[in-house]
Amino acid sequence: MTNDQTFMPIQEAIEHFKRNDFLIVMDDEDRENEGDLICSAAAITTKQMAFLVRHSSGYVCAPMSNDVADRLDLPLLRTGMKFTSNDDDRHGTAYTITVDVAQGTTTGISAHDRALTCLQLAKGHSRSTDFLKPGHICPLRAVDGGVLERPGHTEAAVELSKLSGLPHVGVICELVNDRDGSMMRLSDCQKFGKAHGIPLITIKQLIEFVKQKQ
Incomplete structure (x- = not known):
């Protein structure tokens, strides 16, 4: 950990x-x-x-690189979406059509079904026909330039996947407080x-790490 024991160094986080x-x-x-909360989609249980x-908002997203999204035929929900602060989504999140994996699931909403969908998204041989649309997992397109x-969290998940040598698909969801449903801030x-033994990192750390590796 860093000196203040708040944030894990990025190299350690990659191993994690x-x-x-x-x-x-x-x-x-x-x-x-x-x-x-972020993890790889490649082996999520x-x-x-x-x-x-x-422990989250429940709106589970699967950030992925554009080449994966193109292979799976996952277009942006709004054509011509631009990553600017004055977009309809204030942070320019690149939402695509939602999906469920077609085989091995029932309603698509259970933890089992959503995990299977994420696993299938991360498989290199997956194709558009492997999924039902719309569904219960929201794929997100990361910009090619990364963090x-x-x-954003979308790019952070894909950046971590690349640095870890894993398929370029992650799983993310925003943490919320039990007491009132508000978003969790740093404290x-x-x-x-x-409480749960999960280390913290910042996107700023990740940016500096990527810059140093260039």
């Missing part, structure tokens, strides 16, 4: 991510000022998905991370 463990990723206070849904171009995320 490779083991398919959760990270809490914080963005800037002047942006969303939120903490997202039903137990992990249930934990994610239990250096857009410092809340610190308490949550300590």
